[in-house]
Amino acid sequence: MCREAASIRHAVRAAPRRTVVTESVLAGLVLLCALVPIPLTPPAHPVMAALLGVWAALLVPARRVYPALTVLCCAPVVAGDHVWAMVAVPCVVWSAARRIAPARRAWGVAGASAAGSGLVSIAAQSLSGPPRTPYLAADAGVSALFVLLPALSGLMPGRRRPLTGLLRERNAYLEQARLLTDEAARMEERARIAAEMHDLLGHRIGLISMHAGALQLAAERQAPPLAPQAELLRTTAGTAMEELRGILGVLRHRSDEETGERGTREDLSALVADSRSAGADAELHWNATGPVDTDARTRQAVHRVTREGLANALKHASGAPVRVTFHDEGDRVVVAVVNEAPPTPCSPGDGNRSGLVGLRERISLLGGALHAGPRPEGGFALSARIPARPDVPPVYSTSTGPSSGGAGSQPALSTEVLTWPRLLGGGCAAMLGLLPTVGGTLVLLITKVLH
Missing domain, CATH: 3.30.565.10 (Histidine kinase-like ATPase, C-terminal domain)
Structure with a gap:
């Protein structure tokens, strides 16, 4: 626990300025929504309502540093009689549950928070008399709507995050394997072309060079004016052979060989x-x-x-x-x-x-x-x-990126092609889990306004 908290604190200190500003604005909005209605509709205990509002505002940035402790600290706000502060609890629980690992621990923390809010509510009702069954059922429903369902909704995308990362790694591995297979096929084809060029052209150019040398010797003895042309023919044939060797080296991926x-x-x-x-x-x-x-x-x-x-x-x-x-x-x-x-x-x-x-x-x-x-x-x-x-x-270097050329080669697929449908499915399921919470919050707010 301490080691996890230390790593989280280090991550928070290294957070960009934009994140700090966003968290400060969210905490200020929660505090504003919790304190403004107090003078408009004075509750039975104004001081307690103000403290609950401040407490709810502090839970907003705390969810990044201590997610498990934040979920547990939501119990007093859920048990309190301050609806405007209670509205922020589902969002805080949803965000904090995503950061708790493993899932068993997250469920234990959410269950403890729901049970703690019920116990605090029972203790508060016992001060004015024995708690009645309708109040107990209402407290259990509120705990389920504001703690358990948001935790379930937050765990769905939270658990999908490592699976999505694993899927991205697997997709990248398969794409790399495909690229290596295509590169091996191209190298094999180039080697085959190089072998055919060496067998067909190398022999012919070698014969031309040999006969040109013999022609030069004969021209020097019998027709001296033609000797320079014969020498040019021989040197040109030799140059052609050197260039052919250079092309064969490129086809065989011999990038370290000098061609002259x-x-x-x-x-x-x-x-x-x-x-x-x-x-x-x-x-x-x-x-x-x-x-x-x-x-x-x-x-x-x-x-x-x-x-x-x-x-x-x-x-x-x-x-x-x-x-x-x-x-x-x-x-x-x-x-x-x-x-x-x-x-x-x-x-x-x-x-x-x-x-x-x-x-x-x-x-x-x-x-x-x-x-x-x-x-x-x-x-x-x-x-x-x-x-x-x-x-x-160089054109003969091994390609490290996606290749669109060659037989059987196709552009590499983006990892988002496979991961986005799963993320979208997890997001839809999480939103369905939050629908009862949203509905219950609206009912409580309307009831509070009408009252």
Whole structure:
């Protein structure tokens, strides 16, 4: 009992200011309702009525600190002849009973309070003569209406509270298990796709690289002017194999593996040099005062934008000058690939813009923006503005929240979906238990006013 009271007192001291103000206002209203009618309709014992009113007002904040003792202290108010103070008793008992645990103890306290109010009423009637049976029946009915029924109504939602908490925990556990199952299925599917890509593409690209190396050796001996093109073919096949390994690492959730230092000045210079080897008039403008400290995903996006822009320039604007520009703005980086109009008109080509679509999705996931389109003075411009340190998690990280993608995956249900019907049912049952109390209170008030 003492340990429980100490914990409750500590909780009350830590209560927010709003709760303190609310309790003070409620206590003031009860005191006002109990004292104002005294001068209007003077009772037989005004001092006793005033004391009962003050006592009822003190029970309002006491129900939070000592709920069991508050229910017991309601007995004098129920036994007294002060109807206006008695009106606050059902509300106090209802609120205090919810805070008493276990239920057996709450019923014992409510029964003791009802019996105590009956004994106090019998003792008060014995001063003026032997108590009569109608008065005893009326006292028992008042005790039941003002103590037992409010306690029953308060225990219903009070007992449902731990069950509701348990239901919320169980629902959260089931949702987490479902998310883990979906994540395991996605990982298995990604591993299967990675294995198929490795078996199908890895072997073919390896053969291309091997034959390109043999072609380079033959060209150096028999046709030296073709040797640079053969070397470019071999290095491109090797780069394609490295990028395939990087994609396979992402599909297999290997987030800790490095796929190469991409997006650096040396990397962009190498891409520009490869374009020059293929016959493009390309140059790099690096506008950064010091070393660029960016996230690996940002560097990878810079590499992809540069490579896509150079590849499109070689494909659709052959012979046109190409300028790659990199700007470091601190919290963001800007990379642009701009080509002028080709010397001779080129055919539109058979591209489906799938490279730009994938590039835009990649950059939008990082919180950046991609712009691609023809220039007014001719040519084409591809630029991207990317955060240096994206706030979003990597796409290959394990999701911790609800997922709406994937086969068999559905949005997680809110815990309130299952708990609110039970709370509503308990509240309706509690209100039905309070109907006799409300009716009895109205009858007593009307009788007091008419008298």
